[in-house]
Amino acid sequence: MALLEVENLIKRFGGLVVLDNVELSLETGRIQGVIGPNGAGKTTLFNVINGIYSADGGRVVFNGRDITNKSIHAIAAAGIGRTFQVARxxxxxxxxxxxxxxxxxxxxxxxxxxxxxxxxxxxxxxxxxxxxxxxxxxxxxxxxxxxxxxxxxxPALVLLDEPFNGISPALIEVLIEIVQQLNRREGKTFLLISHEMPHVGELCETVTVLSAGANISRGTPEEVRNDPAVIEAYLGQ
Ligand SMILES: Nc1ncnc2c1ncn2[C@@H]1O[C@H](COP(=O)(O)OP(=O)(O)O)[C@@H](O)[C@H]1O
Ligand SMILES: [Mg+2]
Structure with missing residues (x-):
């Protein structure tokens, strides 16, 4: 059974569709990446998963429980932790x-x-x-x-939003080491947003790619890097 299952998630801000039927599945003990150009909806996905925003459609299932639109506190108590693009x-x-x-x-x-x-x-x-x-x-x-x-x-699952952004190369090494240690020793599961492809490649077995709020690719870092749809999405920026 997947630890986290995101099913047909929809989020709109006024007329703007920011998450357009997003799907994602994450097994316990994995480290998965979410990449995509600026404005793709990555942070919004985290904000819906952890209860900052409510969903306009679809479901988030964690540990077999539907947590869609539960409060931030209930979702944290259920075992999902997160960090922000700019640390709080x-x-x-x-x-x-x-x-x-x-x-x-x-x-x-x-x-x-x-x-x-x-x-x-x-x-x-x-x-x-x-x-x-x-x-x-x-x-x-x-x-x-x-x-x-x-x-x-x-937390059983940790959502990291752009953890490598604005931190020195030395600290990036420390961060990668902590994620790997917590994963191996304590079985923690991670979902991390990044546009730093080399670090994603080092940490993640699977990468999901979003562009304009939609899933456009999924695979190993290598597969995703060579996917024409991904290359086009980044070039179109
Ligand atoms: N609270 C909000 N109100 C209106 N628009 C928003 C809000 N949050 C995000 N957006 C819009 O949603 C889109 C996706 O943003 P975001 O999830 O931050 O992208 P990413 O993290 O992939 O760069 C952007 O167009 C952004 O302007
Ligand atoms: Mg973001």
């Missing part, structure tokens, strides 16, 4: 306190939460900065912080 962190709070925010209403003891927070901060090479306010770290480090903070909720 609490600038005035320390990195450690940022990490603890998702656990305040959980049953975790402070000690257990801190241990997990430090483990994740270490993976992100941010543990030495744990007591500093987030405003002092770089934009790329904020993206890593937001990502590992998402992991504090122990």
């Amino acid at each position: 962190v609490f600038n005035e709070m320390t990195l450690l306190d940022n990490m603890l925010v998702p656990t305040v209403r959980s049953s975790w003891t402070r000690g257990a939460a801190e241990n997990r927070a430090y483990e994740l901060l270490e993976m992100a090479q941010l543990d030495r900065l744990a007591q500093q306010p987030a405003i002092e770290i770089s934009g790329g480090q904020k993206k890593l912080l937001e990502f590992v903070r998402t992991m504090m909720n122990d």
